[in-house]
Every structure is written in structure tokens, then in C-alpha cells.
Amino acid sequence: MTLYDFLYFGSQCFTTLFALGVASVILKPVDDDDDDQDGGTLQPCYVKR
Numbered sequence: 001m002t003l004y005d006f007l008y009f010g011s012q013c014f015t016t017l018f019a020l021g022v023a024s025v026i027l028k029p030v031d032d033d034d035d036d037q038d039g040g041t042l043q044p045c046y047v048k049r
Helices: 003-026
Strands: none
């Protein structure tokens, strides 16, 4: 492996990790409270007797 290959793969790895980090910050849910009984996407099911 030449120095150029090492720098190229290192920059690709850094770019990928940076993009994933930015995406995780942007797509992070603000108020992810699964215990509220309002319904919505992927809310738990409560059985009332």
C-alpha cells in the first residue's frame, strides 16, 4: 500500500464517519417519549381493564 492509497482510504473513512455523525445529530428525535398514551408511530399498546 502506497502513501497515496493510505491517505485516500483514510480520507474516505473520515468522510463517511463525519457524514454519519452529522446525520445522527440532524435526525435525532427531539422529544422521544414512548410513555405518552397519545398514540403515534411505534407507540406502545396499553390495555385498560
